[in-house]
Amino acid sequence: MFAFPVAHASRFSSRCSLTHAPIRNLLVKSKTSLCAAQESWLCLRFGDPTDPLLNPSASRAAHIGQGMRATPSHRQQFHSTNAKMKTSQSSPAGLNRAVVAFGSNLGDRVANVEAALSKMREQNLRVIKLSALYETKPMYYDDQDPFLNGVCLVETSLEPLPLLDVLQSIEDELGRKRIINKGPRTIDLDIVLYNQDHIKHPRLHVPHISMLEREFVLRPLAEILPNQHLPPDFCPNGSNRTISQFLQSLAEKDTTISPVTVLHQNMPLIRVQDATRKTHVMAILNLTPDSFSDGGVHTGLETIKASVANFIAAGATIIDIGGQSTRPRADFLGPEEEMARILPVVRAIREMAEAEKVAISIDTFHSDVARETILAGADIINDVSAGLLDDRMLSTVAELGKTVVLMHMRGDPHTMTQLTDYPDGVVHGVARELVARLQAALEAGIPPWRIILDPGLGFAKNQEQNLELLRSLRRLRESTDASSPLQTYSWLMGPSRKGFVGNVTEVAEASRRSYGTAAAVTASIEGGADIVRIHDVGEMVQVTKMADAIYRRP
Numbered sequence: 432m433f434a435f436p437v438a439h440a441s442r443f444s445s446r447c448s449l450t451h452a453p454i455r456n457l458l459v460k461s462k463t464s465l466c467a468a469q470e471s472w473l474c475l476r477f478g479d480p481t482d483p484l485l486n487p488s489a490s491r492a493a494h495i496g497q498g499m500r501a502t503p504s505h506r507q508q509f510h511s512t513n514a515k516m517k518t519s520q521s522s523p524a525g526l527n528r529a530v531v532a533f534g535s536n537l538g539d540r541v542a543n544v545e546a547a548l549s550k551m552r553e554q555n556l557r558v559i560k561l562s563a564l565y566e567t568k569p570m571y572y573d574d575q576d577p578f579l580n581g582v583c584l585v586e587t588s589l590e591p592l593p594l595l596d597v598l599q600s601i602e603d604e605l606g607r608k609r610i611i612n613k614g615p616r617t618i619d620l621d622i623v624l625y626n627q628d629h630i631k632h633p634r635l636h637v638p639h640i641s642m643l644e645r646e647f648v649l650r651p652l653a654e655i656l657p658n659q660h661l662p663p664d665f666c667p668n669g670s671n672r673t674i675s676q677f678l679q680s681l682a683e684k685d686t687t688i689s690p691v692t693v694l695h696q697n698m699p700l701i702r703v704q705d706a707t708r709k710t711h712v713m714a715i716l717n718l719t720p721d722s723f724s725d726g727g728v729h730t731g732l733e734t735i736k737a738s739v740a741n742f743i744a745a746g747a748t749i750i751d752i753g754g755q756s757t758r759p760r761a762d763f764l765g766p767e768e769e770m771a772r773i774l775p776v777v778r779a780i781r782e783m784a785e786a787e788k789v790a791i792s793i794d795t796f797h798s799d800v801a802r803e804t805i806l807a808g809a810d811i812i813n814d815v816s817a818g819l820l821d822d823r824m825l826s827t828v829a830e831l832g833k834t835v836v837l838m839h840m841r842g843d844p845h846t847m848t849q850l851t852d853y854p855d856g857v858v859h860g861v862a863r864e865l866v867a868r869l870q871a872a873l874e875a876g877i878p879p880w881r882i883i884l885d886p887g888l889g890f891a892k893n894q895e896q897n898l899e900l901l902r903s904l905r906r907l908r909e910s911t912d913a914s915s916p917l918q919t920y921s922w923l924m925g926p927s928r929k930g931f932v933g934n935v936t937e938v939a940e941a942s943r944r945s946y947g948t949a950a951a952v953t954a955s956i957e958g959g960a961d962i963v964r965i966h967d968v969g970e971m972v973q974v975t976k977m978a979d980a981i982y983r984r985p
Contacts, residue, residue, distance in 0.1 A: 536577060865917070
């Protein structure tokens with residue numbers, strides 16, 4: 432236990448002197464005993480030096496959450512600031528670590544959360560870990576809409592009360608009105624943890640006084656700091672349980688809580704762990720003359736618009752536009768030629784009234800194509816390389832605040848068929864390599880709720896490996912990594928007309944593989960896929976409806 436004379440704490444007291452009680456009213460308890468009640472001392476509690484909250488260099492400090500989309504009035508400033516931020520593995524000495532919980536249930540909840548995180552960074556609060564975004568039912572005051580909740584781990588030079596002032600000023604700026612206690616709000620920002628301190632003050636209690644009864648705090652907190660211990664004098668009966676253990680010990684758990692994924696601002700969020708969720712159908716719109724099954728089919732803008740209208744009428748909720756073939760040994764196009772094919776179509780679809788509640792996805796691995804199509808109205812970038820073929824891709828998606836599909840692939844279309852060796856099995860290998868790309872996306876600033884994972888059927892896998900992934904999707908989804916639990920993310924599967932389907936069914940012509948595709952789509956849904964990417968929209972919408980009726984139930 433270390434104790435500092437009040438004179439040494441003058442930086443804290445001087446910052447608060449105009450608005451806060453004297454510093455001696457801030458009681459901070461020791462890890463092993465309460466400090467003597469002496470007015471001349473400020474006592475600080477120090478815990479395990481390997482604790483990520485106490486020692487910034489003890490954990491891998493990924494600079495996460497930089498690129499979240501703010502509301503339109505803040506977007507340009509946020510993007511330009513965000514583009515300059517870099518990942519750091521450690522933090523300068525003297526900084527504090529705090530966990531801030533956030534929630535919103537009024538207006539555009541995702542935009543509110545992302546705007547709050549953007550403003551936190553503008554105030555030099557460095558977000559180094561970010562949880563998934565969880566949709567939760569209201570607690571205490573039931574007559575209000577569901578919340579989106581999450582937590583972030585931040586580094587700051589601010590002491591607790593000045594940090595509280597910053598967070599409350601952000602709440603005010605984003606329209607927080609304190610009318611009903613625990614009632615609806617545009618944004619709520621709470622300090623849940625601060626270093627390893629136990630703080631009691633008229634304005635602030637840390638750890639948060641109600642956190643141990645709030646699953647909407649414990650669940651995201653257990654995601655990013657599962658082994659974190661709380662101050663013993665805060666815990667019931669001096670318990671030394673971890674955050675994960677406190678979560679598991681809740682007497683009643685809310686079975687409706689689920690991580691979410693954003694597709695398009697006018698579409699419902701994907702509730703990743705909702706057993707009754709419906710599967711999204713992503714319709715493939717290839718604008719290429721050389722795709723493996725439908726090259727040259729969609730030509731002429733009016734014909735393309737008619738096809739898209741038919742897709743939507745049949746039940747597609749996402750249109751995936753491709754301007755470059757990624758079939759094995761396909762030749763690469765430059766971004767200019769790819770954009771020339773895609774941009775007019777994106778603009779045309781965005782003007783279609785029937786596409787107002789449909790997400791536009793762009794199948795590209797070029798960051799320049801991603802940028803221009805997003806600016807034209809695209810919502811999702813579907814990158815078969817997960818950012819490996821263009822090192823600016825992930826930062827571009829982060830900067831522009833959109834959703835990305837990270838697909839597993841090795842090599843490129845010219846080399847991938849030779850890269851099918853998975854010494855530990857294809858499921859383990861794909862999980863490990865996807866986690867690496869997931870970490871790259873998080874470090875680039877893409878928040879968890881804007882990431883979709885795809886195991887890459889047909890890409891660097893042989894026939895048996897593709898079948899194994901279909902059999903074992905649930906096991907793949909439930910794979911865990913210390914920093915990236917895969918089960919909190921949405922998953923996309925793309926078996927449509929693939930070569931392995933033709934081999935099994937002995938159908939050589941790709942366009943006639945709908946029956947085999949239907950079986951693979953059903954297996955994908957049974958395994959927990961949230962999105963299936965398909966060619967035969969009308970037929971596969973029927974398949975997804977039937978598979979959902981069988982497998983998606985409470």
